[in-house]
Amino acid sequence: MTIPKSPATLVDVAERAGVSLKTASRAVNGEPHVAEATRQKVAKAALDLGFQLNSMASLLKRGIRSNFIGLVTGDLANPFYSSLAKGVERELRSQGLQLVVSSTDESGERERVLVEEMVARQVRALIVVSTHESNDTLRSAQERGIPVVFVDRPALDLTADSVVLDNRAGARLAIEHLIAAGHRRIGFIGDFSRLPTHQQRLDGYLDAIEALPTKSGQDPRELVREDFHDAAGARGAALELLSLSTPPTALFTSNNRVTIGALTAFRGLPVAPALVGFDDFDLSDVLGVTVVSHDPVEMGSRAARIALETLESRQPGGEPVVLPVRLIERGSGEAAPGVDWR
C-alpha cells in the first residue's frame, strides 16, 4: 500500500531543522560543538522524517571500505561451523562490525567465487575455513590489503594468520586412550584426505599405532578409511570396517559428522565397538560418547580478534595459534574389547 518513498537525506533533515547540512551532520553523529538546542531540533527533524544515515555514503566519504567481515565456511548447517560463526559474531559485535557468511559446501570453485564476491563487496577482513583446493583468490585478496585469517585449517603456501586445533596431539591422545583400554585393532574414519586437519589427525593416529609392538609386515594403515565427508558415507565406512574378517574392536572418528555416521552404524549390533570421536556434539553426554573436545566458539573469537588486530596495523602472518583439545571420558572410549558400552 505504502509508496516506497525515497528515504530522507541529511539535506532534508537540515532544511527541516533550519540548520546547515554540516551542522545536521554534526548533530546526527554526536560530534561536539553543537548547542544542545540545535541538537534537539535536528533530532526531532530526523525523527519526523524517519531519517537514517546512509552509511554507504558516509563510509565512502571517509575512505572506509565497509563495516563487514566475511566468513567463508564449509556448511553453515554443520554445528561446528555455526559455533565458529557465533564466536566470530560475538567478537565483532563490540566493534560495530557485522558478519557476512557464506558456505562453500567444500567446493573450491564456490570458495573462489565467494571470496571474489566478498572482496568486491569491500569486506574489511576475511575469515576462512579454506577448502584448500586453491588459494589464488585469497592471495589476491591479501594483496589488496584485506587481512585473511585461516581458521580450523592452516594457511598453505600463503603467509597469513591461522587459528587451528592441536589435531595431532588430540588424535594421539584418543588412540592412546583406546590402547590403554586394551584395544589393539583401532579403525580410523576420516574426512577428505586433502584437508590438513585430516592429515594431522591421521598423523596422530599413526603416531600411536606405530608405537605399538607390531607383527612384522603389518600395515599401520590397514584400518584407515578416508574421504568421508558426511554421516552417510561414514556410516558405510564403519559398516565396512566392522565386517572385516578380523574387525577392529575400537574406532576413532575424525570429526562430528563422521562420529554421528559411525554411531548410526552401531544400531542393532550386539556389541558396539569402543569409540572416541574428534569434536564434541549435542547429546554426546546422553549417548555416553568419549570425545576429543575443544571450543569452536572460542576458535571463532580468536580468529576474529586476530583479524581485528590486523586491521589495527598488527603485522599479519605470525605463528599459527594452536588451541588445546582435551579428552572427555563418557564411557564409549573406556570399554574394553568385546564389551558393549551402551
Place this chain on the structure above:
Amino acid sequence: MTIPKSPATLVDVAERAGVSLKTASRAVNGEPHVAEATRQKVAKAALDLGFQLNSMASLLKRGIRSNFIGLVTGDLANPFYSSLAKGVERELRSQGLQLVVSSTDESGERERVLVEEMVARQVRALIVVSTHESNDTLRSAQERGIPVVFVDRPALDLTADSVVLDNRAGARLAIEHLIAAGHRRIGFIGDFSRLPTHQQRLDGYLDAIEALPTKSGQDPRELVREDFHDAAGARGAALELLSLSTPPTALFTSNNRVTIGALTAFRGLPVAPALVGFDDFDLSDVLGVTVVSHDPVEMGSRAARIALETLESRQPGGEPVVLPVRLIERGSGEAAPGVDWR
C-alpha cells in the same frame, strides 16, 4: 611487510589504459559500445593495478542501497537457526546477494540494536526470527521501504509476510499419538511463554488433552511447564515433573533444546517416560526419539524467496505461509506407559 597501498581507483585504470574514465567504467562493467581492443587494454590495466571496483561508490551513485540481506535470529549456534540461515543463503546465492547474520540471544534490546544497525548498513531486506518483545524498529524499517519477513514466529501487530510452521496441528498430532499409545498423563515442557510458537504448540497440546474424558476439577495445565529456553532448564523441568507424586508417563517437549534437556534428565532412570519432541535433531534416529519433524532449511528458503519477491515489487503482507510438519515414529513415542523405550 606489504605497505597497505591505497587501492587503485577507476581513474588510475583509465589513465594507465589511456582511455577516459567513462570508457574504463563501461569496459569494467561489461557494457556495450566498447571496442574489443579497448576492452582488452582496460582489462590489462585493471589487472596490473589490482583494481577492484568500489561497490560502495557504485551502489551509492546508482541509488541502490546494498546487496545484503539481513537475517536476525536467536542464536546462530542453535542448529535450527543455522539451518534456517543455510536455507536463506542458498536462495540468495543465485541472486548475487549476500547474507548478513546476527544473533539476538533472544534479547529484545539486542534485536532492536541489530535491526537498527542493519538498516543503517542499508540491507535490502530483513528476515527476522523476532523475540517479539517489541517491534517498533521493525516497523520503522518497513516504513523506510525495507521488506521485513518474519520466519518461524509470525508477525504481530504488523502487516508483514511470515513463514511459519503448523505448530498447533503438530503438537496435537504428537499428543494424540501418545494418547493412542495409552498415555493419559502427558507432561508439556515449553519455551518462553511469550513466543507465538510456544503458545500455538501449547494450544495443540491442550486441544488433545481437553478432548480426553477428564475427572472433574482436573486442570489441563497441571503438567504444563513453560519458559525454559535452554537444555539445562528443560532438564530441571523434566526432573521436577518426573518427581511428582503421580508423575506423567509421557512428555511432549516443544523444541530441540528442550527435547535434549529432557533426554539428559532420563539418564539413570529405570524407565524413561515416553517422549515426542518438536523439531528433529541430529542423532534422533540413533536415540530412537519420535519427533514432529519439519524442514528448517526449506523454511529459510521460502522466507528468502518472499523477501526477494517483495524487492521485485510483490505486495508485502499476504497470508502467512504455513509449512507442514509430520510425525516420525522412532520408538520413544510409541512406548506404552511404564515401558522403557531405550
Place this chain on the structure above:
DNA sequence: AATCCTGCGGACAGCGCTGTCATACTGGCG
C-alpha cells in the same frame, strides 16, 4: 552532396555524506 545511422569515446554532474577551512560570537584576562 546532404542526411542519417551506428559504433565508439569523453566531459560533466552529482549520489549522500564528511573533512577542511572560514566566520561570528562569547567571555575572560592582563
Place this chain on the structure above:
DNA sequence: CGCCAGTATGACAGCGCTGTCCGCAGGATT
C-alpha cells in the same frame, strides 16, 4: 579595552563511481 581561546555554525570540495548528453568518424541511404 584589546586580544585570544573557545564555541557554534556554515560554505565548499570531493570520496569513486555511473547516467546523461554530446562529439566524431565512417559507412549506408536518399
